[in-house]
Amino acid sequence: MKSKKETIKIIEILKEYYPDATCSLDFTTPFEMMISVMLSAQCTDERVNKTTPFLFSKYNTPEKLSKISINDLEKIIHPCGFYKNKAKNIKACCQKLLEDFNGIVPDNMEDLQSLPGVGRKSANVIMLEAFHNPQGIAVDTHAKRISNKIGFSKETDPEKIEKDLLKQVPKEYYYDVNHLFVWHGRNICSARNPKCDNCPINKYCNSFKK
Numbered sequence: 001m002k003s004k005k006e007t008i009k010i011i012e013i014l015k016e017y018y019p020d021a022t023c024s025l026d027f028t029t030p031f032e033m034m035i036s037v038m039l040s041a042q043c044t045d046e047r048v049n050k051t052t053p054f055l056f057s058k059y060n061t062p063e064k065l066s067k068i069s070i071n072d073l074e075k076i077i078h079p080c081g082f083y084k085n086k087a088k089n090i091k092a093c094c095q096k097l098l099e100d101f102n103g104i105v106p107d108n109m110e111d112l113q114s115l116p117g118v119g120r121k122s123a124n125v126i127m128l129e130a131f132h133n134p135q136g137i138a139v140d141t142h143a144k145r146i147s148n149k150i151g152f153s154k155e156t157d158p159e160k161i162e163k164d165l166l167k168q169v170p171k172e173y174y175y176d177v178n179h180l181f182v183w184h185g186r187n188i189c190s191a192r193n194p195k196c197d198n199c200p201i202n203k204y205c206n207s208f209k210k
Contacts, residue, residue, distance in 0.1 A: 001152065001153070001164060001167065001168055002150065002151055002168055002204070004168055004170065006204065007168040008170065008173070010201050011169070011173050011176055011177060011180065013200050013201050014180040014183075014184055015176055015180065017184075018179075018184065018187075021180050021182075021183040022179055023125075023128075023129045023179065024045035024049075024182070025037070025040065025045050025048060025049065025129070026049045026052065027129070027130075029060070030105040030107075030130035030131065031060070031062060031105050032052070032056055032060060033105075033125075033126055033130040034093075034115075034126050034130070035052070035055070035056075035090060036048055036049075037122045037125050037126060038086060038093070038117045038118070038122065039051065039052070039080045039086060041082065042081055043080045048080055050079070051076070051077060051079050051080055054076060055076050055077065061103065062097040062098050062103045063098065063103060065090065065091075065094045066091065066095055066098060070087055070088070070091060073087040073091065074087045077090075088116075089117025090117065092117070093115045093117050093118065096114070096115055096116060097115065100114075105126070105130065107127070107133070108127075109123050109124075109127060109135050112126055120136070120158075121138045121139060121140060121158060122138075123135075124136045124137065124138035124162075124178070128174070128175065132175075134174035134175050134178060136162055136166060137162050137165045137166065137169065137177055137178060137181075138178050139159075139161045139162045139165070140158075140181075140182065141185070141191070142181050142182050142185025142189070143161070143165075143181040143185070144156070144158060144161055145185060145189060146184060146185055146189050147161050147165060147181075148161075149189065149205050149206060149207040150201070150204055150205055150206065151204075151205075151206045152164060153165065165177070184201075196208050
């Protein structure tokens with residue numbers, strides 16, 4: 001693991017390198033954010049953003065989305081992949097929102113994770129983006145890869161990686177880290193052909209061969 005001092009230095013370098021790092025998903029309400037996150041599993045944000053305008057133009061509340069047929073929903077979200085499972089979870093999620101939360105997306109981790117299709121990673125993203133109250137660090141494929149390479153964690157399980165990260169990252173940096181890992185993973189530290197020589201934090205990386 002890195003020391004907190006090293007971790008802060010790495011974050012500050014990435015903040016300077018990616019001054020515009022923000023969420024790539026398009027949404028206007030917590031509900032739209034939640035549905036977008038569910039659709040983004042195993043799918044690019046770009047593809048999700050091409051799919052949601054039509055979906056949200058007609059079905060932008062739990063009430064409306066709960067009434068759409070499963071077949072119609074599958075057709076709309078088909079481009080996002082795994083559409084059958086996602087459609088099933090979305091329908092079940094809307095139903096639970098209506099039955100247990102008066103149709104309102106809850107603003108805490110425990111209740112969010114009680115919703116079908118919303119795991120810890122998704123709940124972290126929703127808390128950050130929809131409620132501006134990050135409770136942890138969303139460990140997606142980018143965060144996992146970077147954490148292992150830099151030496152933030154040796155774990156492979158996302159929840160264990162998050163626990164390691166939370167020991168090293170001060171809470172005031174949660175907001176930044178969630179975005180920076182995604183941007184760095186997309187632009188420099190990609191799974192295939194990472195641009196290690198151009199990486200602003202390569203001197204802290206265990207995988208960088210000098």
